């Protein structure tokens with residue numbers, strides 16, 4: 507039994523092969539503070555310092571490899587020596603410890619940059635939950651606005667006491683076009699916004715992911731689904747197109763879908779889009795009036811009006827978030 511590892515083809519035991527020649531970089535003269543600072547030597551040291559920077563993070567900054575010794579190169583030598591030896595003279599001498607250590611470190615594998623975790627890929631439903639607090643705030647403030655208006659309306663014997671607050675509602679629901687039904691219509695709006703809040707509070711059950719559908723790329727709610735618990739209609743689905751919409755747009759869509767959902771069966775649909783603001787566009791079969799022209803009973807069945815009023819009441823501004831610029 508031959509224990510010689512290098513016995514090749516019966517030639518006897520050979521000496522192990524020599525290690526590969528050292529690839530150490532060398533300098534002929536000193537580089538750095540009070541050094542000779544030859545250009546090629548300086549480039550060698552600058553390259554080694556940059557290697558050290560990539561592998562250990564020290565020196566902190568990469569040098570320009572230009573063969574010139576200035577404060578940055580001397581500073582980098584000091585920084586490297588302090589980190590490695592605890593003291594520094596700012597100079598690299600041929601065959602001395604600094605050049606040796608620089609070479610040792612250059613052979614290490616460069617440190618990988620810290621992995622930046624990829625942002626989580628959220629589903630449409632998760633993107634809906636992101637903005638649920640905002641949508642809930644809007645709807646809550648819409649309810650507060652309507653309740654205050656109704657109280658003051660009753661207190662003043664059926665007269666509008668705060669025209670500004672009334673106009674905020676009127677811009678979207680045109681209550682002035684049914685002057686004898688202002689109180690009843692305010693009560694109905696309060697009831698519907700309250701149901702939207704109840705829907706939002708049950709979002710864990712009601713909000714679902716849905717497939718992309720040609721005529722409904724963002725979100726969909728069966729009209730009156732709220733009345734049908736335990737059925738396939740008792741859900742609001744969010745579609746792939748929803749994912750890339752901005753937060754205000756998504757939040758407006760939550761309110762819009764919420765309105766479809768909480769009205770009666772086939773009640774709250776589309777009569778006019780809120781775009782382009784302020785007049786909007788007629789929407790749906792046979793509708794000819796734009797957003798500003800809708801009859802009260804149409805506006806109160808128009809999902810877009812529910813979203814736009816909630817935003818107006820909550821922010822004090824008639825933003826028309828939704829389909830106009832979906833990145834907002």
Ligand SMILES: [Zn+2]
Nearest residue numbers: 762766776809
């Ligand atoms: Zn809709």
